[in-house]
Amino acid sequence: KRWTLSDFDIGKPLGRGKFGHVYLAREKRSNHIVALKVLFKSQLQQSQVEHQLRREVEIQSHLRHPNILRLYGYFYDQKRVYLILEYAARGELYKELQKCKYFSERRAATYVASLARALIYCHGKHVIHRDIKPENLLIGAQGELKIADFGWSVHTFNRRRTMCGTLDYLPPEMVESVEHDASVDIWSLGVLCYEFLYGVPPFEAREHSDTYRRIVQVDLKFPPKPIVSSSAKDLISQMLVKASTQRLALHKLLEHPWIVQNADPSGIYRG
Numbered sequence: 001k002r003w004t005l006s007d008f009d010i011g012k013p014l015g016r017g018k019f020g021h022v023y024l025a026r027e028k029r030s031n032h033i034v035a036l037k038v039l040f041k042s043q044l045q046q047s048q049v050e051h052q053l054r055r056e057v058e059i060q061s062h063l064r065h066p067n068i069l070r071l072y073g074y075f076y077d078q079k080r081v082y083l084i085l086e087y088a089a090r091g092e093l094y095k096e097l098q099k100c101k102y103f104s105e106r107r108a109a110t111y112v113a114s115l116a117r118a119l120i121y122c123h124g125k126h127v128i129h130r131d132i133k134p135e136n137l138l139i140g141a142q143g144e145l146k147i148a149d150f151g152w153s154v155h156t157f158n159r160r161r162t163m164c165g166t167l168d169y170l171p172p173e174m175v176e177s178v179e180h181d182a183s184v185d186i187w188s189l190g191v192l193c194y195e196f197l198y199g200v201p202p203f204e205a206r207e208h209s210d211t212y213r214r215i216v217q218v219d220l221k222f223p224p225k226p227i228v229s230s231s232a233k234d235l236i237s238q239m240l241v242k243a244s245t246q247r248l249a250l251h252k253l254l255e256h257p258w259i260v261q262n263a264d265p266s267g268i269y270r271g
């Protein structure tokens with residue numbers, strides 16, 4: 001099936017990025033609502049990301065998981081490339097986190113467990129580093145989390161302070177730029193869990209050089225407020241381990257008491 005722009009009614013902009021915009025759109029025949037991402041070939045060529053885009057499209061179009069945003073297809077015209085992406089009805093997770101300041105332990109555990117399941121699925125297909133910082137997470141109609149993996153490119157509306165080139169989520173081996181494996185995702189998930197519970201990432205600092213140092217030294221501190229259970233701190237401490245082989249394995253994470261006692265098995269936070 002060759003898609004063209006005339007197959008869609010275009011709606012409001014959903015996000016804006018370096019390589020183009022994302023619009024709400026409806027496929028005319030099926031009335032199916034999607035997110036249509038428009039990338040400008042000129043900018044892709046300038047930044048030599050065509051090969052990366054092809055790889056991303058290849059990866060994303062084969063991933064099928066409730067917590068990974070679907071790529072339904074793509075098409076192009078003279079000047080643009082269009083990605084037909086799943087529409088996440090409740091929008092961007094980081095806006096929700098900014099609004100609530102931090103999440104309850106049940107909400108955080110539910111999100112962390114569903115991300116762990118998505119990462120187990122990805123690693124099973126030899127796909128790693130899904131770039132799981134809050135900016136890359138969307139919320140579906142039932143409240144479920146979706147990894148949207150903007151990885152290589154875009155930022156959506158009103159960037160977060162640590163948005164551009166954030167180091168916060170990188171594990172030591174990536175900051176020290178040695179080769180990385182699937183265990184980088186466990187580190188990033190630990191950083192994300194900490195930020196869900198405290199509202200800030202664990203190694204945040206004013207200067208990149210300070211964040212860098214705090215990461216490589218694993219300078220992990222738990223503030224007195226908000227009050228967080230020792231079980232949650234225990235899980236985070238088992239994920240933010242410098243030696244990548246010593247990090248808690250994702251399937252072990254799903255058996256951790258804090259996850260078992262707090263995560264909703266459906267991966268849906270019902271409040």
Ligand SMILES: O=C(Cc1cc(-c2ccc3c(-c4nc5ccccc5[nH]4)n[nH]c3c2)n[nH]1)Nc1cccc(F)c1
Pocket residue numbers: 014015022035037053056057058060061071083085086087088089090091092138148149150153154156
């Ligand atoms: O570019 C992205 C990731 C991506 C997803 C999105 C994106 C942005 C926003 C939304 C939304 C959405 N729903 C909203 C509801 C309320 C407010 C805002 C919303 N945004 N749904 N789906 C989206 C998808 N932008 N960029 N993936 C990608 C890139 C290259 C190749 C490839 F195969 C995939």
